[in-house]
Amino acid sequence: MSRSAATASAGPTGDAVLVSETFSINSIDSQKYDRVSRITGSNPDIKFHLDIAHDLYPMQAGETIELVLASTLKLDGSSDIGEAKQGWRDIDEMPTLADAYEYVCYGKIYRFEEAGVDSIKAYISFGGLLLYLEGSAKKLTTLKHEYVYLLVKKV
Template structure:
């Protein structure tokens, strides 16, 4: 069974806080209910529209395989069930932690993990 690394409900608090930068993508600000966490997230709103005050569940997992085995580096279309089947919108890739170091405009993005699935 796949074990999730993080789960929480978020509410969209703002869309494109610094102005719209991409054609099909909106940057949303959201706040979580359980951990009172702040998040900036880029979402392809052309295929998954999101509105301010809308709620969504964020799940982080190290694999989409229901048996917990690691994902392969390629996608094989088929009838195999996965954790993604339980959600409407799934992102897969690298997860970065952004932190400010020092003063001024110095922002650093650290890779938090090699591969995560954001569901």
């Protein structure tokens, strides 16, 4: 069995996956920067803006993606934060959550705001590429970790 096949069949345990949502891409703005696009998307509970390196991972309006925020890439749910700061690609040779996704970043949640009675805004930076999430407090309250992984794949 290939590494990807093993990963796809075995998901992470514990509290590793903080948010896992499917979104429709509403628009893409590539005018401000040469190699970065701002993707805007939504589902019934959450809307987002994501800066993405479009030469590494091209996307188009109308596509559907799965967006996951996770506290670790280890499938057993154990922490890898110390290792991740050295470079998440070098964590180990065992299958990881990243094997099942096409675009992976490591970053820091730097701000939360209340956006209404049952709504939260979260701001995350992945080395200058930003993710803004706004939506249901029920869906986003798991975002208490300081450092997270962003994992994206087209559905």
